[in-house]
Amino acid sequence: MNTLYLLRHADAEPGRSYDDDRDRPLTEEGYHDAGRLGQLLAATDQLPDGIVTSPAVRARQTAEALSERGQWQVEVPLRSSHALYQAQPADVLEEIQALSDERRAVLLVGHEPAWSTAVSQLLGSANVSLPPGTCVRIDTEAPSWREVRFGEGRLRWMLPPTLLR
Template identity: 40%
Template sequence: MLGCRPPPTAARRKPQAMKIYFLRHAEAEDGANDAERELTAKGGEQSRLMGQLLAALGVEFDRAFTSPLVRARQTEEIVLAQLPGRKKTVIEETDHLLNEASDTSVAQWLAGLKKADAVLLVGHMPSLGLHLARLLGIRQAPAVSLPKGALAVIAWEPSSLAELKLFITPKQAGKLLRRAAP
């Protein structure tokens, strides 16, 4: 038939946005060598709570990225250990999550991850907050502030601004998990 149009629902379908999980490393020890600072006991607990929350939400990551600094790697390892689908997750270290990375280079790098539906980024302030703010369209300082161990989730397509889906601290995650416990 000439002039037939696809059903309205087919015309409105958009490609699914990538979900990006921005996680600031949990509490770490004070120390002179910044790259080697390890998580404190509280930081380990913060990481476990965030992992338990993600597991309760049924989150499975296609890819997980971390800064090469020890506290970020430890945070990621503890979080991912709580998830049932962990074995399918590709884990990579990247300098894109260090404070020296520009928000432009990070956006370009993320745009190149087109085949990933859910991506975990574990990094540091202030850059993690700056990258998150830029994807949300926030151009003025201060950037988004993520407390230690906090998680922000966005839905993002490279051609548009991101949409904030969740912002939660480890303390809030603990309260939610206790309420949900049988």
């Protein structure tokens, strides 16, 4: 079994202040939300063994705040993937299928509208909407990441940041 965490980046500054949408940073609340999620993942022994993030500043800051503010005692490899910025659900699935089978639990950080749709499609008949900072855990019985398909995931939990405040 593989475990997939899909996290929509935490609360970010409004886009009107930035020439390039990719440059938008997290708000202070977004940092706190990501840190609280990081603490929860550590406290419940659900740390990923790899993180893949969109290269957008707010997504990367979300990923970094998980471990830094969550005070993880282990270093989790983090890499950026341009495919996760302005992604379509098929791009998200392709990124999942390209994961190394050495990783058993991976966290992906990305954006709307792809994230809600990708989660919905991974689960099959779900209709999911992810507010900023919401994390979803999906388990899959696929023997390898490259065999993960839409409609075959099992929702374990969905956690909006408001439940951790």
